Amino acid sequence: MFYFIVKRTIISFFITLAATTLMYFLTISSGDPFEDLGETSGPQKAATIAARTAAMNLDVAPIPRYFLWLQDVGHCLVPGGVSCTLGQDRTGAAVLPQLENAIGSTLRLVVVATVLALVLGVVVGIVTAIRQYSVFDYSITFVSFLLFSLPLFWLSTLLKQYLAIDLNTWLDNPQFSYLTIALIGVVAGVIWAVVVGGDRRRRLVVFAVAAAVTAVGLYLLLVTGWFVTPGLGVVGMLVSAAGIAVLWTALLAGFRRRRVLHAALAAAAVSFAGYLASVPLLNDPNWLVLVALVILLAVISYVVAGVIGGPFRTQAARIGAVIAVSVSLLIVLDRLLQAYPTLSAKAGGRPIPTTGSQSANLEGTFWEINLDYALHLVLPTIALTLISFATYTRYTRASQLDVMNQDYIRTARAKGLSERTVLVKHAFRNAMIPITTLMAFDFAGVLGGAVITEQVFGWNGMGKLFVDGINAVDPGPVMAFFLVVGTAAVLFNMLADIAYAFLDPRITLS
Amino acid sequence: MSTNDKQPDDSRASVELSELNLLTQDSDIATEPRTQQQVDRVQTEAKSQGRLIRERFFRHKGALAGITLLILIIILAFSSIGYAGIPGWWDKEYDVLADRFNEGRPTLTLWPFSLGEHPFGQDVLGRDYFALTMRGTQTSLIIAFIVGLVAMVIGTTVGAIAGYFRGWTEAVLMRITDVVITIPTLVIAAAVAGIVARAGIVPFALFLGVVTWTGLARLVRGEFLSLREKEFVESAKSVGASSARIIFRHILPNTVGVIIVSTTLAISGAILLETALSYLGLGVTAPDTSLGKAINDNRSALTVRPWLFLWPGAFIIGIALAVNFIGDGLRDAFDPKQTRVKQ
Numbered sequence: 001m002f003y004f005i006v007k008r009t010i011i012s013f014f015i016t017l018a019a020t021t022l023m024y025f026l027t028i029s030s031g032d033p034f035e036d037l038g039e040t041s042g043p044q045k046a047a048t049i050a051a052r053t054a055a056m057n058l059d060v061a062p063i064p065r066y067f068l069w070l071q072d073v074g075h076c077l078v079p080g081g082v083s084c085t086l087g088q089d090r091t092g093a094a095v096l097p098q099l100e101n102a103i104g105s106t107l108r109l110v111v112v113a114t115v116l117a118l119v120l121g122v123v124v125g126i127v128t129a130i131r132q133y134s135v136f137d138y139s140i141t142f143v144s145f146l147l148f149s150l151p152l153f154w155l156s157t158l159l160k161q162y163l164a165i166d167l168n169t170w171l172d173n174p175q176f177s178y179l180t181i182a183l184i185g186v187v188a189g190v191i192w193a194v195v196v197g198g199d200r201r202r203r204l205v206v207f208a209v210a211a212a213v214t215a216v217g218l219y220l221l222l223v224t225g226w227f228v229t230p231g232l233g234v235v236g237m238l239v240s241a242a243g244i245a246v247l248w249t250a251l252l253a254g255f256r257r258r259r260v261l262h263a264a265l266a267a268a269a270v271s272f273a274g275y276l277a278s279v280p281l282l283n284d285p286n287w288l289v290l291v292a293l294v295i296l297l298a299v300i301s302y303v304v305a306g307v308i309g310g311p312f313r314t315q316a317a318r319i320g321a322v323i324a325v326s327v328s329l330l331i332v333l334d335r336l337l338q339a340y341p342t343l344s345a346k347a348g349g350r351p352i353p354t355t356g357s358q359s360a361n362l363e364g365t366f367w368e369i370n371l372d373y374a375l376h377l378v379l380p381t382i383a384l385t386l387i388s389f390a391t392y393t394r395y396t397r398a399s400q401l402d403v404m405n406q407d408y409i410r411t412a413r414a415k416g417l418s419e420r421t422v423l424v425k426h427a428f429r430n431a432m433i434p435i436t437t438l439m440a441f442d443f444a445g446v447l448g449g450a451v452i453t454e455q456v457f458g459w460n461g462m463g464k465l466f467v468d469g470i471n472a473v474d475p476g477p478v479m480a481f482f483l484v485v486g487t488a489a490v491l492f493n494m495l496a497d498i499a500y501a502f503l504d505p506r507i508t509l510s
Numbered sequence: 511m512s513t514n515d516k517q518p519d520d521s522r523a524s525v526e527l528s529e530l531n532l533l534t535q536d537s538d539i540a541t542e543p544r545t546q547q548q549v550d551r552v553q554t555e556a557k558s559q560g561r562l563i564r565e566r567f568f569r570h571k572g573a574l575a576g577i578t579l580l581i582l583i584i585i586l587a588f589s590s591i592g593y594a595g596i597p598g599w600w601d602k603e604y605d606v607l608a609d610r611f612n613e614g615r616p617t618l619t620l621w622p623f624s625l626g627e628h629p630f631g632q633d634v635l636g637r638d639y640f641a642l643t644m645r646g647t648q649t650s651l652i653i654a655f656i657v658g659l660v661a662m663v664i665g666t667t668v669g670a671i672a673g674y675f676r677g678w679t680e681a682v683l684m685r686i687t688d689v690v691i692t693i694p695t696l697v698i699a700a701a702v703a704g705i706v707a708r709a710g711i712v713p714f715a716l717f718l719g720v721v722t723w724t725g726l727a728r729l730v731r732g733e734f735l736s737l738r739e740k741e742f743v744e745s746a747k748s749v750g751a752s753s754a755r756i757i758f759r760h761i762l763p764n765t766v767g768v769i770i771v772s773t774t775l776a777i778s779g780a781i782l783l784e785t786a787l788s789y790l791g792l793g794v795t796a797p798d799t800s801l802g803k804a805i806n807d808n809r810s811a812l813t814v815r816p817w818l819f820l821w822p823g824a825f826i827i828g829i830a831l832a833v834n835f836i837g838d839g840l841r842d843a844f845d846p847k848q849t850r851v852k853q
Contacts, residue, residue: 015685019692023701030704145572145838149830151782153789154805154823161812448694452786467790470700478701486692 001501008497012490023482024066024475031473033058033090055092056474069479086483089469089476098465099480105357106461109453110446112377113384117446118439120385121392126428127195128393129400136194140393147390152449156383156456160354164379168350174227176218185215230337237275237334241268244326252319253312254420260316263308267301267320271327274300282335284365290332297324336374339367343375352378355458380453387449388442395438400431433503440496444489566843573839580832583825587647590640604641604799608632616817631817633808642804643821649800650781651829653715657780660719662773665726666762672727673734674757684731691724699783703792711798718780726772733765767844774837778830785826801826 033056037045052058057065069087076084076096085094128137176184189211193203221227232240245268246261253260274297281289301324302317309316344351346368347359352375359372403409404427412426454463462481469477501507557565567573592598602608616631616639630639672683690698698721706717737743738761746756787793788802795803801822808818 015688015692018685018689022689023693023698026698026701026705030701145831145834146827148834149778149782149827151785151789151802151805151823151826153786154819154826157809157812157819444694448696451696451700452789455790466697467700470704470792473704482693482697485694485697489692489694 008494012494016486016490019486024479027475027478028062033473052090055088056090086480087476090472090474095476095480102460102462102465105459106450109377109380110450113381113388114443114446117385117388117392121389122396125393125396126400129397131197134197144390144393147386152383152387152452153456156453159379159383164352164354168352171351172349174222176222181215181218184218185211188214229341232334238272240330241272241327244268245323248319248322251424253315254418257312259310260312263305263316264319264323266308267305267323270301270304271297271324275331286366294325294328297328335367336371339371343368343371351375354379357459357461380457384446384449384453388446391442396435399434400427403427403431436496436499440492443492447485563843567839570839570842572835576832576835579828583828587644591644593648600641602638602641604637604645608636630821633818639818642799643825646799646801646804646822647825649711649794649798650784653711653784654777654780656715657719657722658773658777660716661723661726661776662769665723666730666769669727669730670734670757673731674738687724687727695722696786699787700790700792703787708795711794722776729768729772730765733768734761737761737764771837771841774833774840778833781826781830
């Protein structure tokens, strides 16, 4: 294992190095760095040319110029190094500060989109595999193909022009007619009925229950003005915590072991108590407090659930920790939602922004600033997620189907294991193995997609750095972008290989 | 992408293969149960491999719809405004400015069906947008097919040589593949586009093909790695067949499925890649036009003249969707493991 990592790191280093060479020469030969000066004349032009030549080392031949750039990068690798700048752009400004400004927003976008696409894609992919050849399966198949075929910038522009404007107008005065509420209920009912499946009677029951719950819930939310002042509240938190406990138990352990369920509920109670206790603490926290709180809750829940779990303490403790983390996320969500009214007022009643990655000069609490980030993320994330979602569903479905047809699944069923155990323990785990590779691939793809999304939504992220650099034939910013992207790609591939060996004992790393 | 070490052992090859299975065993949209009559026919009549594949393909409804749609789009694009000097049935040119009629709104009506003067409307300069869209469709299709073809030739060659000869040949070729694959497609394509976009659409497409072959090379290499160990290759060697003969006559025909399927997917990828590059201003340049360029030229017009934005978009989606469905059908047709028990 150690040998493998060392070997792979060395090989990856040389591959990245070779890729930078390729990228550097492609960039400098992609045009004329003085093209934009073609129309101008006079002494100013000569001065600009001289300044640019000095900043970009244009008086040096291309190959030594590449080594000069390498030298600049080398400064950053040497510990305690002299002036780590990653070179200069054509105006003579250091690239590193620009990259530092740009990297945050891009990473936010890419990470959120990847995580969302992964979770949604895997869940939907598994459901389509279990309900193979159902209406749901066919619909999702068609939708994935449609998403595969959508140009990202086209989708983004449509979202920006139509969804954002309508959503903002609606959020300004959130009302639905009874007919709309009923229609939404019917749609939700149909979706649930198709997902759950079964015979006609069961589908009808599921349809009726889901439609009624959705319509009534929506009506209540509208009547209580939830969309104006959203949040979960104490009661909502209590119900959600209990719901989370039951859900995770159903998924990970089943209800046959009563003690595990009791342990899970105890963990939920601990987390809820943590929520109540932390209310004053979380008025304007920082990341450190937040992370400490999550870890504290997880540890306490782990211990409590383990003790109550008795003979099943390992399983119970693990479920307890999972529940604590889920409830903590819910607490964060609740707090963010509570910050919504003030932020919406600050944004002039148009809460979903269509340009930029954050509001300029926003003063506010921790929650307001982060909600502002989140709201800026809404549209670009929808666009990026939809495209990756299609890939994840298709691959998860194929992988899950592949596993479901294996002999060991038949054996597991023949042993009389419950369907839950077969699906979660035997099928799902093995089906996830190929998805790790896909994640490595997809992350680089999403970074590429971020270039387009940033352009559409006017973000000052790494994508802009890259596009502007390419257009100006300016290798500094382009290579800075590539260093991040290329390193990420190589790193993720290595991680995928290690994860692969970790998940599948048949594979040995050498 | 899973191998990066010099001498992939068997377990690594099996990783590659399982990825491959994942790619090829996807989706089985139209595996309907055969009727008794069909089953009888299968038993009594000998069929060639090609015929079996053809039959499986034509049972796939999505693929049939896709191929119909694609052929219709190709016929419409090339017959309407003609190509390379041959006139088409549409009387307007895509580069002729005219007075704007009714603010350039589309005159297409579906019921009663009539094309009117400008079915897709006119752009800001008064050019007929139907002719422009058709011209863009032609360009996008040509680019996509050239990219697919180039990627197929390079990818197959590299993959076949690396997989068959192993040793240092494989090491060198796969390291080159790794280097290119490290750079996201859009990024390397954007850099390359800067160099060749002004040279016209054919060089542009050729160069895009030169940077998008890596995925196919990996797949073909994976196939070769397993096929070269098969008995029929060994027997061919034992009767003294040359390496070239073994590669072309014995192994390559067995990898046709993988090659065709990934080429199809590369074509739909190329359509989207070209539009993305044109959107960034790095793709097709005037006087040529493409679907991506048409959208980019009119992106500010979405609120006032949405048709300038929607029509090229609809054609991009139509082509990409059709090609994707064809790819899916081909994958099912070439993969005999696709007959799956209904759960």
